[in-house]
Amino acid sequence: MILYCLESSYAFYQIPSLLGYRSESLSDRFCIKYNMNISLSVNDLLACCGFLCGQGCKIGYPISAWRYFKHHGVVTEECDPYFDNTGCSHLGCEPAYPTPKCVRKCVSGNQLWRESKHYGVSAYKVRHDPQDIMAEVYKNGPVEVAFTVYEDFAHYKSGVYKHITGSNIGGHAVKLIGWGTSDDGEDYWLLANQWNRSWGDDGYFKIKRGTNECGIEHGVVAGLPSDRNVFNGINTSNDVLVSSF
Numbered sequence: 656m657i658l659y660c661l662e663s664s665y666a667f668y669q670i671p672s673l674l675g676y677r678s679e680s681l682s683d684r685f686c687i688k689y690n691m692n693i694s695l696s697v698n699d700l701l702a703c704c705g706f707l708c709g710q711g712c713k714i715g716y717p718i719s720a721w722r723y724f725k726h727h728g729v730v731t732e733e734c735d736p737y738f739d740n741t742g743c744s745h746l747g748c749e750p751a752y753p754t755p756k757c758v759r760k761c762v763s764g765n766q767l768w769r770e771s772k773h774y775g776v777s778a779y780k781v782r783h784d785p786q787d788i789m790a791e792v793y794k795n796g797p798v799e800v801a802f803t804v805y806e807d808f809a810h811y812k813s814g815v816y817k818h819i820t821g822s823n824i825g826g827h828a829v830k831l832i833g834w835g836t837s838d839d840g841e842d843y844w845l846l847a848n849q850w851n852r853s854w855g856d857d858g859y860f861k862i863k864r865g866t867n868e869c870g871i872e873h874g875v876v877a878g879l880p881s882d883r884n885v886f887n888g889i890n891t892s893n894d895v896l897v898s899s900f
Contacts, residue, residue, distance in 0.1 A: 685880045687796040694732040703757035721778035721878040728772030734761035774881040781875040801828040801874030815843045816862045
């Protein structure tokens with residue numbers, strides 16, 4: 656089962672930022688709840704959330720980004736577009752690029768930063784029971800998950816990933832968009848990574864479901880969107896996809 660919006664879930668797919676998937680998840684939830692394609696700014700989270708969310712390009716705290724979304728809001732991508740074509744490097748690639756400065760001003764003179772903000776009404780952790788995670792995704796849309804990355808994960812191409820060999824090289828967070836069962840009867844989660852489409856299965860991967868593989872089921876966070884500022888000239892869309900994988 657996959658549940659996401661056609662447009663918003665690809666809004667920042669190619670951006671190598673650690674916070675790109677968070678903007679995706681926020682945008683997906685607006686699309687699912689309000690039937691609107693609202694692309695939210697990676698740069699706002701990356702540059703303006705500050706130490707509340709982590710250290711910009713270096714490290715981030717998933718639940719804190721959702722709390723920032725709730726308390727401070729996130730502007731649209733049109734207001735504050737991604738700052739360059741290089742961005743943060745992904746795990747294992749050094750050096751990381753500098754975090755951009757927070758300017759709190761839309762690039763277009765026709766938009767106001769405050770009016771471009773979109774907010775959440777809640778930020779929460781999801782219980783680690785797989786049934787609870789599936790229920791959350793089915794009802795409200797993609798969630799953010801954190802897990803431990805081992806060396807063999809970098810070489811993933813297809814199938815259901817399970818850690819076999821290699822050392823721990825750090826933590827990582829991605830977007831969980833669905834689940835399924837392989838032809839071999841193996842339950843899996845389906846996730847979107849941020850390391851570009853040349854990695855994995857067109858940028859996606861499957862990981863074993865129900866055994867907390869690499870801690871994937873113990874670091875699930877999400878939030879619900881608010882309708883504050885939502886109807887300020889935003890176009891509605893009917894492009895919502897629900898399908899099996």
